[in-house]
Amino acid sequence: MEKKKFEYPVIKRFQPGMPGKSGIQPTLEPITEINNIPIARLQEEYGSPMFLITENTIRDTYQEALQAFKSRYPKVQFAWSYKTNYLDAVCRIFHDEGSWAEVVSGFEYNKARENGIPGKQIIFNGPDKSRDDLEMAVRDGAYIHLDHFDEMYTLIELTEELKMKAKVAIRVNMDTGIYPKWDRFGFNYENGEAWEALKKIAQQEFLELVGLHTHIGTYVMSTQAYAMAAKKLAELALRAEKNLGKKIKYIDMGGGFTSMNTLKGAYHSASDTNPGFNEYADAISFAIMSAGFQQNELPVLILETGRAMIDDSGYLLGSVLATKRLTDGRRATVLDFGVNILFTSFWYDHEVHPGCEVSDYAEETTLYGPLCMNIDVIRQNLSFPLLKKGDPVVVPRVGAYNMTQWMQFITYRPNVVLLDRDGNTHIIKRKEGLEDLKRAEIIPDFLKPKE
Amino acid sequence: MKIKPNLKVNESGFLFDPTTGESYSLNDMGSIYFRMISEGRSPDEIRTLVINEYDVEASTFDKSFLDFESRLRNLRLIENE
Amino acid sequence: MNSRTKITVAVSGLNNTDNPGPGIPVIRGLLESVSFEPRIIGLSYEQLEPGIYMPDHTDAVYTMPYPSVGMKAVIDRLTYINSKEKIDVLIPNFDSELLLMIKMQDQLAAMGIKTFLPTLEQFEERHKTNLPEYGKKYNVKVPASFPVSSAADIPAVMKELSYPVMIKGKFYDAYIARTQEEAIGYFYKISAKWGLPVVLQEFVSGTEVNVIALGDGHGTTVAAVPIRKQYITDKGKAWGGIAIGGTDMLELTHRIISATKWRGGMELELIRTENDDLYLIEINPRIPAWVYLAVGAGQNIPEALVKLAMEMPVEPYTEFSVGTMFVRYSYDLIANFKDFEDISTRGELIK
Known part of the structure; x- marks a missing residue:
């Protein structure tokens, strides 16, 4: 006789204010395979937890973004934001699609060079560029985006010494109607500081003013803010041409587009509120095209969007270590990954899906990471199906920032695996071991065992 | 373990405790466990019945039963032992 | 009129508590319609919304997933309810529902469910966070407003404002803070419930007056009734109110509706200062809970909206x-426990 399907027994107390029927809680669809590769097989081969990056999602997303802008604006160039994910394999896929490199440190700069990117396709941003970094960038002909006057003076000195020209842009900060206003990077538009900086550059023999850059914020949900920023940069560009005789070759709108991860504290889910590439492209393109440039002299539009470009291609595959009841009766599930490798759980209410078929019945659950630290919480409260020890779980949309901001804390960082377009898997960063971590440590002689 | 008297789960999985005024919702398996415990069946008896009828490993049943019992205790639906 | 058209209307906001939703007053307006015969489907979010249990107001009640869980869950549930009830018109009465419903309009229309909601542009531009631009664009006096996403930003924003200051949630809730400590306290209280940003708004002193109105989407004001709230509870809700003349208020309402081509119900919250200036402090993009006063004063706004x-x-x-006046009262209804059981376990209650 065939046995009936078992489900975990549940009893819940009704509390005033709770929605009536458990059945109308949306059921979390299990993710049992990614691009037809079963989760179980991936975990067997590469361990748990592990990151998986799907090549086709990167390429599809890139093309989607490119099409959104290209169909609205004649000259578009993307630059891959290294800090969002600087694993070489990931960067090389973007470069293969045609992205330049956008870097914010000497370390990232060198990575980009080693990934075969010539200086003339590197945009060098950020407040921390050492004199050596700047010299390297000047010699390579990279685009140096000045962040402050101290940097400008260092570069003036350096180029005079080298008798070499540097290609520069300034980063401009401004009021775009959103809050918080980012005024810590670059030169301010409203108080005239940006204009002063442009005037100063125009007087320099060895600085060649080529572009204007802004980066208005992070996870910016308002397309209007981009329109306003683009309008202000376009106005500066036209003024520079008219009053300083300097033709601005490109306008770099930076990044800050949202992904479809829902921010903590947001009421609606991100997919219901956030703009897509087409909406951002509409706002930005329209603002520049209607600013008053000659149609054949439109500046190149550069975009450094990182998060929106890579988030969807990354998955974190983990498993359940234990389930327990908290003293207030709530269910807690302990997972084998925590805030150490899923850094973005500080910002987002990440979707966490079961990685195997489960019963429809869900319970209010807290998801903890494995660290012996109270802050290690992946989700404080979500309606989650009842999993048992060893069951797989999948967190989609983790491609941005996690593989750069993760911490080596308490335990090793896991394998990162690339799933290529043909369905083959490749380790692109192997799991750390004790030797990796000990390599940079030095024990003073007096602490070594005596002979 | 003995469930408090006067507690009955109806067919839709609804349970009302007339002494405290609390209401509860149980899923199908929860209702089955609850009824068997109220009928006074022993844990071993319930174990055999469930394992024979449902596709479940003994260890999974054991964990689920312990968890369910602790829920009942937590919700104060059982008589003092 | 001979036999009246039968129209099935789904209505949310059945929380007829001391902080009431507009659902029951809307339903009362519909039940008094002279031009159609309504069948009322209640949509509830919580098991104890009084409207679920009130006799002769709804023909059936269904529970809904919270809008915060996402559009798909809401559509799925409405598809199910529609398969049972064949809804003609849907009137969402919670601010938190509106964004999704506006975005879902076409999908709803494809299911045969009609709505009469503002456009997304109208909805977005009247947000509390956009009030200063709104005032500029439509030439209306508004208080200075700043959206704040972190309590740490409050001191910086307060350089532009002075205490006392209004602290307002994205959808609901407004408090007067007199000190920074209070402001921070309310910030957390509001953001925990309604998310970010929280709005800090200049406190304009004067008398609060309100207008309930209905725009036809082409610039015509179909209905408009000005009132003065006579007593406001500690939750900021009117407990008594009276319809007033307010020619300047009506003029302002007509101006806003004609300039924005507002579509749907709206409530204008205004402050009349000592100098007799009118400040627009908020536009609620839906029918307010005191709509029955307008019905009583001779303008059946829910009926007109359905039409x-x-x-x-x-x-x-x-x-x-x-001079038409209302006073709210509370009333202990003996509810049917079986109704509670049905709505709790099955998520629906057919009467």
């Missing part, structure tokens, strides 16, 4: 009786 949604001819109201 607009059904594309029936509607003659704009121009008259109402000044």
